[in-house]
Amino acid sequence: MSEKPKIAFYWCASCGGCEESIVDLAEDILEVAKLVEIVLWPVAMDFKRKDIEALADGEIVATMINGAIRTSEQEEMAHLLRRKSRVLIAYGSCAHTGGIPSLANQFSRSELMKYVYHDAPSVDNPESIEPVSAYQSATLPVFRDVVRSLDQVVSVDYTLPGCAPNPALVLAAVRALLSGDLPPKGSVLAPDVSLCDACPRIGSKPTELSIEAFKRAHLHPIDPDQCLLAQGFACLGPATRSGCGERCIRANMPCTGCFGPLSSVRDQGAKALSALTSAIGADSEDEIDRALDGIPDPVGTFYRYGLAKSMLRRKVDLATTTKN
Amino acid sequence: MEHEVHTNGKEEVRIGFYICHCGSNIGGTIDVAAVADYVRTLPGVVVSKDYKYMCSNAGQDMIVEDIEINRLNRIVVAACSPLLHEKTFRSATHKGGINPFFFHMVNIREHGSWVHEDKALATEKAKAVARGAVGRVRFHKALEKRKEPVTQSVLIVGGGIAGIQAAQTLSNAGKKVYLVEREPTIGGHMALFDKTFPTLDCAACILTPKMTDIGSDPNITLWSYAEVVDVKGYVGNFTAQIRHKPRYIKEDLCVGCLDCIDNCVFKQGNTDDEFNQSLSKRKPVYIPFPQAVPKLVVIDPEACTHLNGGKCEQSCATACERDAIDFNQKESFDDIEVGTVIVTTGFKTFDAARKPLYGYGRYDNVYTALEVERLVTSSGPTGGEVVLRDGRRPKTVAIVHCVGSRDHQTNRWCSRVCCMYSLKLAHLIKEHTGAEVFNFYIDMRCAGKGYEEFYERLLEEGNRFVRGRVAEVTDVPVSAEEEGKLVVKVEDSLAGFVRRIPVDMVVLSTGLEPRQDASNVRRMFNISCSSEGFFLERHPKLAPISTTTDGVFIAGCCQGPKDIPDTVAQAGFAAGEAMALLDKGFVEMEPMTSFVNEELCSGCKTCIGLCPFSAITRDDAKEVAVINPVLCKGCGVCVAACPSGAITQNLFEDCEIFAEIEEVLAHA
Numbered sequence: 004m005s006e007k008p009k010i011a012f013y014w015c016a017s018c019g020g021c022e023e024s025i026v027d028l029a030e031d032i033l034e035v036a037k038l039v040e041i042v043l044w045p046v047a048m049d050f051k052r053k054d055i056e057a058l059a060d061g062e063i064v065a066t067m068i069n070g071a072i073r074t075s076e077q078e079e080m081a082h083l084l085r086r087k088s089r090v091l092i093a094y095g096s097c098a099h100t101g102g103i104p105s106l107a108n109q110f111s112r113s114e115l116m117k118y119v120y121h122d123a124p125s126v127d128n129p130e131s132i133e134p135v136s137a138y139q140s141a142t143l144p145v146f147r148d149v150v151r152s153l154d155q156v157v158s159v160d161y162t163l164p165g166c167a168p169n170p171a172l173v174l175a176a177v178r179a180l181l182s183g184d185l186p187p188k189g190s191v192l193a194p195d196v197s198l199c200d201a202c203p204r205i206g207s208k209p210t211e212l213s214i215e216a217f218k219r220a221h222l223h224p225i226d227p228d229q230c231l232l233a234q235g236f237a238c239l240g241p242a243t244r245s246g247c248g249e250r251c252i253r254a255n256m257p258c259t260g261c262f263g264p265l266s267s268v269r270d271q272g273a274k275a276l277s278a279l280t281s282a283i284g285a286d287s288e289d290e291i292d293r294a295l296d297g298i299p300d301p302v303g304t305f306y307r308y309g310l311a312k313s314m315l316r317r318k319v320d321l322a323t324t325t326k327n
Numbered sequence: 328m329e330h331e332v333h334t335n336g337k338e339e340v341r342i343g344f345y346i347c348h349c350g351s352n353i354g355g356t357i358d359v360a361a362v363a364d365y366v367r368t369l370p371g372v373v374v375s376k377d378y379k380y381m382c383s384n385a386g387q388d389m390i391v392e393d394i395e396i397n398r399l400n401r402i403v404v405a406a407c408s409p410l411l412h413e414k415t416f417r418s419a420t421h422k423g424g425i426n427p428f429f430f431h432m433v434n435i436r437e438h439g440s441w442v443h444e445d446k447a448l449a450t451e452k453a454k455a456v457a458r459g460a461v462g463r464v465r466f467h468k469a470l471e472k473r474k475e476p477v478t479q480s481v482l483i484v485g486g487g488i489a490g491i492q493a494a495q496t497l498s499n500a501g502k503k504v505y506l507v508e509r510e511p512t513i514g515g516h517m518a519l520f521d522k523t524f525p526t527l528d529c530a531a532c533i534l535t536p537k538m539t540d541i542g543s544d545p546n547i548t549l550w551s552y553a554e555v556v557d558v559k560g561y562v563g564n565f566t567a568q569i570r571h572k573p574r575y576i577k578e579d580l581c582v583g584c585l586d587c588i589d590n591c592v593f594k595q596g597n598t599d600d601e602f603n604q605s606l607s608k609r610k611p612v613y614i615p616f617p618q619a620v621p622k623l624v625v626i627d628p629e630a631c632t633h634l635n636g637g638k639c640e641q642s643c644a645t646a647c648e649r650d651a652i653d654f655n656q657k658e659s660f661d662d663i664e665v666g667t668v669i670v671t672t673g674f675k676t677f678d679a680a681r682k683p684l685y686g687y688g689r690y691d692n693v694y695t696a697l698e699v700e701r702l703v704t705s706s707g708p709t710g711g712e713v714v715l716r717d718g719r720r721p722k723t724v725a726i727v728h729c730v731g732s733r734d735h736q737t738n739r740w741c742s743r744v745c746c747m748y749s750l751k752l753a754h755l756i757k758e759h760t761g762a763e764v765f766n767f768y769i770d771m772r773c774a775g776k777g778y779e780e781f782y783e784r785l786l787e788e789g790n791r792f793v794r795g796r797v798a799e800v801t802d803v804p805v806s807a808e809e810e811g812k813l814v815v816k817v818e819d820s821l822a823g824f825v826r827r828i829p830v831d832m833v834v835l836s837t838g839l840e841p842r843q844d845a846s847n848v849r850r851m852f853n854i855s856c857s858s859e860g861f862f863l864e865r866h867p868k869l870a871p872i873s874t875t876t877d878g879v880f881i882a883g884c885c886q887g888p889k890d891i892p893d894t895v896a897q898a899g900f901a902a903g904e905a906m907a908l909l910d911k912g913f914v915e916m917e918p919m920t921s922f923v924n925e926e927l928c929s930g931c932k933t934c935i936g937l938c939p940f941s942a943i944t945r946d947d948a949k950e951v952a953v954i955n956p957v958l959c960k961g962c963g964v965c966v967a968a969c970p971s972g973a974i975t976q977n978l979f980e981d982c983e984i985f986a987e988i989e990e991v992l993a994h995a
Contacts, residue, residue, distance in 0.1 A: 195926070195927060196926070196927060196971065197929035197931055197971040199929040199931035200929035200931075205931070205950075208931070208932055209936075210932045210936050210945065211935070211936030212933075241929070241971070242971070264972070265971045265972050265973070267927055267981070268970075268971065269981060269985065274969075274970045274972065275970055277967050278933045278968050278969070278970035281933070281937055281967075281968045282936075
């Protein structure tokens with residue numbers, strides 16, 4: 004048996020970008036690989052569920068799970084890995100706050116099935132087939148009514164935020180993990196201050212914003228130096244934790260909020276909405292409506308990554324905190 | 328039975344809950360005993376009681392004793408509005424030996440028993456809001472009130488009888504007063520009157536000595552022809568900017584000899600005399616009336632040839648031996664610091680043209696009551712002769728009550744003074760002309776000391792009273808006796824038929840309205856208006872001259888129509904309240920202000936522009952927002968807007984609000 008600490012990676016409802024971010028460690032990944040024994044990493048290595056079941060409880064030093072929880076299988080794996088791991092890390096926006104998949108919480112399960120298997124323009128399904136979870140002897144994971152963040156399913160020790168987390172934060176987290184120099188449990192492993200704190204454009208942000216019309220980033224030229232809010236783009240930087248390296252801002256795009264809220268905020272979308280819309284310079288309801296024409300999808304704008312963790316009622320109102 | 332220990336994470340929480348019957352006010356609708364029984368079962372609640380009157384000494388003592396006996400550290404009282412008794416129970420909590428902000432109040436009267444009829448549902452609602460309070464109070468923190476000194480001076484806005492009375496009262500106590508009046512002279516509406524009801528005292532005889540005293544009082548800085556343009560600050564420490572309109576007269580040189588007026592190139596008046604309700608003309612250089620205070624002339628830039636760029640020999644300037652005329656005078660500004668403000672901006676009378684059927688503006692001989700006030704005054708445009716515009720003496724006069732009062736088409740309220748001033752005018756017109764006077768009234772409202780007796784006197788004097796709202800005043804005759812007359816059409820609701828009464832003169836008793844710019848004044852002083860536009864008192868009975876802004880008081884007709892005695896009483900009350908603040912010497916600032924957690928603040932500036940009190944600045948060195956606790960009024964706008972959750976408001980922390988919401992909705 005190896006003397007090296009065991010670590011595991013797992014993915015749930017996610018896009019694969021988080022896996023990519025681990026590869027983005029580039030040569031630094033060699034340093035990590037030397038120090039640890041990877042016991043599970045579906046995207047890169049061939050381990051099975053039974054290999055994990057065979058481990059003693061708490062034998063894995065740390066497991067990083069990315070992706071939100073939508074299916075029964077993801078739920079089971081989350082519980083299994085929780086049991087086997089001393090430290091469980093929610094990795095990336097989907098595990099942290101539900102991420103893009105949790106935008107589906109605006110719709111009921113049947114609405115989703117109807118659209119995906121029948122109504123979507125690209126669907127060719129003449130026999131109107133829908134997936135079932137059991138057929139003869141075969142079973143498939145059950146598709147749950149809502150998408151949940153990892154901490155709504157199992158207790159989580161740390162969170163690496165971001166869509167996806169940036170390599171510097173990941174490396175710092177792994178080093179902290181190996182050295183045992185860890186912050187208090189429950190911490191999000193990124194600075195607890197909003198993106199504006201690190202934003203290279205903060206100097207150009209006026210004290211009295213007056214947004215007459217929100218602009219959509221793909222329709223208007225963007226000044227590379229000026230505060231994006233001052234230009235009328237719905238930048239979620241003020242309501243989003245920093246630590247991302249201001250990657251979007253430096254690429255001349257507004258922040259979309261992937262690092263989630265600060266520790267003191269219960270609902271990132273509500274805070275962002277409150278902050279941005281209070282900057283609307285309008286004297287009448289018509290002018291307010293005009294200003295908001297530039298935000299055709301408010302939930303997708305303000306809750307892009309955080310709908311699972313928001314206080315908004317779900318389409319299907321189910322308990323979301325069934326921890327083990 | 329020993330209570331299960333309940334904590335908020337820091338200490339054991341021991342809550343005392345008290346629910347008030349308020350006689351039958353609450354107890355008649357809400358089952359207070361059931362609420363008390365229910366709350367006793369909630370976590371952390373050690374004591375839960377109902378009591379007839381919690382605000383009584385016995386009720387307060389109960390809280391004090393229970394804190395000692397049961398080691399309570401949180402108190403919740405479910406009773407009336409916190410506006411009324413939050414202070415009461417906070418001080419009882421304090422008296423019990425714990426921080427007064429460990430108290431929370433639930434309003435189950437105004438928000439409960441008074442607005443619900445279903446007793447079961449009202450009781451359930453009371454349980455829910457009590458549960459919310461119990462849920463939130465566990466998170467309350469000990470808070471301290473800050474003390475700030477009070478600037479020892481008072482700003483009075485408006486120099487009518489209310490402002491004059493308040494200024495004199497304060498000056499008598501040795502207080503420094505700034506009295507700011509928009510018109511060239513103080514005196515307000517009262518200066519327009521001939522006599523006052525019901526005693527028929529000469530208005531000028533009782534008012535002008537007071538005006539003169541104001542003008543010479545060393546404690547009072549009188550700024551007439553000036554307006555307050557900006558007010559900042561908070562109770563005890565206001566700053567105000569005063570704009571002085573140019574009089575084109577050097578105020579320190581003018582002695583009021585009036586030589587300039589005599590020597591104006593216009594030998595006759597060329598412009599409407601506002602003071603005489605435009606019944607006469609005045610010159611461009613004028614004094615509103617002989618007893619004006621301050622006794623300074625004014626040049627009307629609209630009417631003056633020279634100021635209009637025309638050619639004029641400027642004989643007024645030549646005539647002034649003191650070289651006091653200054654055509655180049657510009658507006659000027661003063662910034663002052665005051666501890667409190669009394670707003671006494673008065674009223675305007677209803678525009679009679681808004682009741683077109685009464686013919687004002689169409690028929691020469693339809694007058695407003697204020698115009699007739701000027702006609703009966705010996706210093707008025709006719710030297711006290713009540714004559715029509717063609718010089719004739721009227722033989723019959725109709726006084727139409729409630730013009731722009733008690734009228735769903737215009738103003739719904741009763742203007743309170745019209746019945747009495749109509750009686751006064753009826754008496755004076757009869758006295759001056761011997762005319763037959765008809766009063767057309769809806770109800771005679773003569774409530775006041777000596778008022779009913781005055782009405783009786785008028786009845787005995789042979790005045791005629793017709794009960795009915797006048798439908799129309801017309802000059803179209805239907806009979807020979809109506810030829811050349813104005814005809815008052817009215818349904819005589821006592822006799823039960825429609826009457827047509829021909830008269831020579833019609834007097835419209837116009838009601839009282841808020842001033843046109845009342846809403847600007849309201850905004851400037853951050854006070855509220857009732858729906859009709861009069862300034863709103865904090866409480867109609869218990870705080871009738873206070874406003875929603877601490878340190879800003881109101882008195883007189885700006886608060887609502889009232890007569891001179893009531894106005895003077897209110898003005899004295901306001902002066903007393905102002906004096907109480909000044910003599911106390913300090914104000915205690917409520918601690919429910921907001922503050923910034925610098926660790927969490929990114930300096931994103933979201934909050935800065937949103938603060939309605941300009942209390943937030945950015946510390947550019949630390950790159951964080953800073954809230955000035957002295958300017959913060961605790962409105963919570965910044966707290967809601969702060970996208971980082973870096974701003975917290977005392978007593979409205981997220982943990983408190985969410986606990987309250989979650990508990991209120993717990994069984995919903």
